[in-house]
Amino acid sequence: MGEVKHLVVAKFKEGVAVEETLQAMAQLVSTMDMVKSFEWGAEMLGEEMLRQGFTHVFIMTFNNGEDLASYLNHPSHTDFIGTFQAALENALVFDFPSVVIKPPA
Amino acid sequence: MGEVKHLVVAKFKEGVAVEETLQAMAQLVSTMDMVKSFEWGAEMLGEEMLRQGFTHVFIMTFNNGEDLASYLNHPSHTDFIGTFQAALENALVFDFPSVVIKPPA
Numbered sequence: 001m002g003e004v005k006h007l008v009v010a011k012f013k014e015g016v017a018v019e020e021t022l023q024a025m026a027q028l029v030s031t032m033d034m035v036k037s038f039e040w041g042a043e044m045l046g047e048e049m050l051r052q053g054f055t056h057v058f059i060m061t062f063n064n065g066e067d068l069a070s071y072l073n074h075p076s077h078t079d080f081i082g083t084f085q086a087a088l089e090n091a092l093v094f095d096f097p098s099v100v101i102k103p104p105a
Numbered sequence: 106m107g108e109v110k111h112l113v114v115a116k117f118k119e120g121v122a123v124e125e126t127l128q129a130m131a132q133l134v135s136t137m138d139m140v141k142s143f144e145w146g147a148e149m150l151g152e153e154m155l156r157q158g159f160t161h162v163f164i165m166t167f168n169n170g171e172d173l174a175s176y177l178n179h180p181s182h183t184d185f186i187g188t189f190q191a192a193l194e195n196a197l198v199f200d201f202p203s204v205v206i207k208p209p210a
Contacts, residue, residue: 041201096146
Protein backbone atom coordinates (compact mmCIF):
# COMPACT_ATOMS: atom_id res chain seq x y z
CA MET A 1 0.00 0.00 0.00
CA GLY A 2 1.27 3.45 -0.95
CA GLU A 3 0.36 6.90 0.27
CA VAL A 4 -2.59 7.42 2.56
CA LYS A 5 -4.66 10.61 2.67
CA HIS A 6 -6.58 12.19 5.52
CA LEU A 7 -9.40 14.34 4.15
CA VAL A 8 -11.49 16.69 6.27
CA VAL A 9 -14.40 18.60 4.73
CA ALA A 10 -15.60 21.23 7.18
CA LYS A 11 -18.25 23.84 7.74
CA PHE A 12 -17.18 26.53 10.18
CA LYS A 13 -19.68 28.07 12.55
CA GLU A 14 -20.82 31.61 11.85
CA GLY A 15 -18.57 34.22 13.48
CA VAL A 16 -15.66 31.86 14.13
CA ALA A 17 -12.13 33.19 13.52
CA VAL A 18 -11.35 30.87 10.61
CA GLU A 19 -7.91 32.40 9.99
CA GLU A 20 -6.81 31.60 13.55
CA THR A 21 -7.90 28.00 13.19
CA LEU A 22 -6.07 27.70 9.87
CA GLN A 23 -2.92 29.14 11.44
CA ALA A 24 -3.14 26.73 14.37
CA MET A 25 -3.51 23.84 11.96
CA ALA A 26 -0.53 24.97 9.87
CA GLN A 27 1.53 25.28 13.04
CA LEU A 28 0.47 21.81 14.21
CA VAL A 29 1.42 20.26 10.88
CA SER A 30 4.78 22.04 10.82
CA THR A 31 5.74 20.17 14.01
CA MET A 32 4.50 16.78 12.78
CA ASP A 33 7.21 15.18 10.65
CA MET A 34 4.98 12.23 9.75
CA VAL A 35 2.71 14.56 7.75
CA LYS A 36 4.25 14.34 4.28
CA SER A 37 2.26 17.16 2.73
CA PHE A 38 -0.68 19.40 3.60
CA GLU A 39 -2.97 21.59 1.55
CA TRP A 40 -6.32 23.22 2.11
CA GLY A 41 -8.86 25.26 0.25
CA ALA A 42 -12.11 27.17 0.45
CA GLU A 43 -14.96 26.37 -1.93
CA MET A 44 -14.78 28.63 -4.99
CA LEU A 45 -17.83 27.93 -7.14
CA GLY A 46 -20.44 28.45 -4.49
CA GLU A 47 -22.82 25.76 -5.65
CA GLU A 48 -24.53 25.33 -2.32
CA MET A 49 -26.44 22.20 -3.31
CA LEU A 50 -23.40 20.31 -4.55
CA ARG A 51 -21.12 21.24 -1.65
CA GLN A 52 -23.83 20.50 0.94
CA GLY A 53 -22.99 23.58 2.98
CA PHE A 54 -19.32 22.74 3.52
CA THR A 55 -16.88 25.64 3.27
CA HIS A 56 -13.33 24.27 3.64
CA VAL A 57 -11.32 21.20 2.70
CA PHE A 58 -8.11 19.95 4.32
CA ILE A 59 -5.98 17.21 2.77
CA MET A 60 -2.97 15.63 4.46
CA THR A 61 -0.79 12.99 2.87
CA PHE A 62 1.15 10.29 4.71
CA ASN A 63 3.62 7.71 3.46
CA ASN A 64 1.56 4.89 4.94
CA GLY A 65 -1.21 3.99 7.36
CA GLU A 66 1.18 3.79 10.31
CA ASP A 67 2.20 7.42 9.87
CA LEU A 68 -1.47 8.42 9.65
CA ALA A 69 -2.24 6.52 12.85
CA SER A 70 0.70 8.08 14.67
CA TYR A 71 -0.56 11.52 13.63
CA LEU A 72 -4.17 10.85 14.63
CA ASN A 73 -3.09 9.52 18.02
CA HIS A 74 -0.45 12.18 18.71
CA PRO A 75 -1.26 14.30 21.81
CA SER A 76 -0.75 17.54 19.84
CA HIS A 77 -3.36 16.37 17.34
CA THR A 78 -5.88 15.24 19.91
CA ASP A 79 -5.41 18.57 21.73
CA PHE A 80 -6.01 20.44 18.49
CA ILE A 81 -9.14 18.42 17.69
CA GLY A 82 -10.91 19.93 20.69
CA THR A 83 -10.33 23.49 19.47
CA PHE A 84 -11.11 22.52 15.90
CA GLN A 85 -14.39 20.80 16.69
CA ALA A 86 -15.54 23.78 18.76
CA ALA A 87 -15.18 25.96 15.65
CA LEU A 88 -17.13 23.62 13.38
CA GLU A 89 -20.78 23.19 12.65
CA ASN A 90 -20.20 20.05 10.60
CA ALA A 91 -17.26 17.91 9.48
CA LEU A 92 -16.70 14.92 7.27
CA VAL A 93 -13.54 12.89 7.81
CA PHE A 94 -12.35 10.41 5.22
CA ASP A 95 -9.13 8.36 5.29
CA PHE A 96 -8.09 6.46 2.19
CA PRO A 97 -5.17 4.82 0.45
CA SER A 98 -4.53 6.95 -2.61
CA VAL A 99 -4.92 5.19 -5.96
CA VAL A 100 -3.17 7.35 -8.53
CA ILE A 101 -4.72 7.03 -12.00
CA LYS A 102 -2.98 10.01 -13.55
CA PRO A 103 0.19 11.11 -11.78
CA PRO A 104 1.21 14.78 -11.75
CA ALA A 105 3.50 15.52 -14.71
CA MET B 106 -4.10 31.71 -8.38
CA GLY B 107 -2.38 28.35 -8.62
CA GLU B 108 -3.71 24.83 -8.92
CA VAL B 109 -7.40 24.16 -8.55
CA LYS B 110 -8.85 20.89 -7.26
CA HIS B 111 -12.14 19.19 -8.02
CA LEU B 112 -13.15 16.95 -5.13
CA VAL B 113 -16.05 14.50 -5.24
CA VAL B 114 -17.01 12.50 -2.17
CA ALA B 115 -19.48 9.79 -3.13
CA LYS B 116 -21.67 7.06 -1.76
CA PHE B 117 -22.48 4.39 -4.31
CA LYS B 118 -25.87 2.73 -4.35
CA GLU B 119 -26.08 -0.86 -3.11
CA GLY B 120 -25.50 -3.40 -5.88
CA VAL B 121 -23.89 -0.94 -8.31
CA ALA B 122 -20.87 -2.13 -10.32
CA VAL B 123 -18.38 0.27 -8.73
CA GLU B 124 -15.41 -1.12 -10.67
CA GLU B 125 -17.10 -0.35 -13.99
CA THR B 126 -17.78 3.23 -12.92
CA LEU B 127 -14.17 3.64 -11.79
CA GLN B 128 -12.92 2.32 -15.12
CA ALA B 129 -15.22 4.66 -17.04
CA MET B 130 -13.91 7.58 -15.00
CA ALA B 131 -10.28 6.58 -15.55
CA GLN B 132 -10.95 6.32 -19.27
CA LEU B 133 -12.66 9.71 -19.34
CA VAL B 134 -9.74 11.36 -17.56
CA SER B 135 -7.19 9.72 -19.86
CA THR B 136 -8.78 11.57 -22.80
CA MET B 137 -8.96 14.94 -20.99
CA ASP B 138 -5.59 16.66 -21.28
CA MET B 139 -6.69 19.53 -19.07
CA VAL B 140 -6.87 17.16 -16.09
CA LYS B 141 -3.37 17.47 -14.62
CA SER B 142 -3.64 14.61 -12.16
CA PHE B 143 -6.27 12.24 -10.82
CA GLU B 144 -6.43 10.00 -7.78
CA TRP B 145 -9.19 8.24 -5.92
CA GLY B 146 -9.65 6.12 -2.84
CA ALA B 147 -12.08 4.10 -0.78
CA GLU B 148 -12.52 4.81 2.92
CA MET B 149 -10.22 2.61 4.98
CA LEU B 150 -10.97 3.23 8.64
CA GLY B 151 -14.69 2.56 8.50
CA GLU B 152 -15.67 5.19 11.04
CA GLU B 153 -19.24 5.49 9.81
CA MET B 154 -20.06 8.55 11.90
CA LEU B 155 -17.07 10.59 10.73
CA ARG B 156 -17.41 9.72 7.06
CA GLN B 157 -21.17 10.30 7.05
CA GLY B 158 -21.86 7.22 4.95
CA PHE B 159 -19.59 8.20 2.05
CA THR B 160 -17.54 5.38 0.51
CA HIS B 161 -15.28 6.89 -2.18
CA VAL B 162 -13.29 10.04 -2.85
CA PHE B 163 -12.11 11.40 -6.22
CA ILE B 164 -9.61 14.23 -6.53
CA MET B 165 -8.66 15.90 -9.81
CA THR B 166 -6.09 18.66 -10.11
CA PHE B 167 -6.06 21.41 -12.73
CA ASN B 168 -3.52 24.12 -13.51
CA ASN B 169 -6.14 26.82 -13.10
CA GLY B 170 -9.85 27.58 -12.93
CA GLU B 171 -10.16 27.84 -16.70
CA ASP B 172 -8.97 24.24 -17.14
CA LEU B 173 -11.43 23.11 -14.47
CA ALA B 174 -14.28 24.92 -16.23
CA SER B 175 -13.33 23.45 -19.60
CA TYR B 176 -13.40 19.97 -18.03
CA LEU B 177 -16.73 20.49 -16.27
CA ASN B 178 -18.33 21.81 -19.44
CA HIS B 179 -16.79 19.25 -21.81
CA PRO B 180 -19.45 17.05 -23.52
CA SER B 181 -17.58 13.87 -22.51
CA HIS B 182 -17.79 14.97 -18.88
CA THR B 183 -21.45 15.97 -18.99
CA ASP B 184 -22.23 12.62 -20.70
CA PHE B 185 -20.36 10.79 -17.95
CA ILE B 186 -22.14 12.69 -15.19
CA GLY B 187 -25.44 11.07 -16.16
CA THR B 188 -24.04 7.56 -15.74
CA PHE B 189 -22.17 8.55 -12.59
CA GLN B 190 -25.15 10.12 -10.88
CA ALA B 191 -27.30 7.08 -11.63
CA ALA B 192 -24.82 4.95 -9.65
CA LEU B 193 -24.75 7.26 -6.62
CA GLU B 194 -26.91 7.55 -3.57
CA ASN B 195 -25.20 10.74 -2.43
CA ALA B 196 -22.39 13.00 -3.61
CA LEU B 197 -20.56 16.04 -2.35
CA VAL B 198 -18.73 18.20 -4.90
CA PHE B 199 -16.18 20.76 -3.81
CA ASP B 200 -13.98 22.94 -6.05
CA PHE B 201 -11.17 24.92 -4.48
CA PRO B 202 -7.91 26.70 -5.21
CA SER B 203 -5.26 24.64 -3.47
CA VAL B 204 -3.31 26.43 -0.74
CA VAL B 205 -0.19 24.38 -0.11
CA ILE B 206 1.08 24.68 3.46
CA LYS B 207 3.52 21.81 3.35
CA PRO B 208 4.63 20.80 -0.14
CA PRO B 209 5.47 17.16 -0.92
CA ALA B 210 9.18 16.57 -0.36
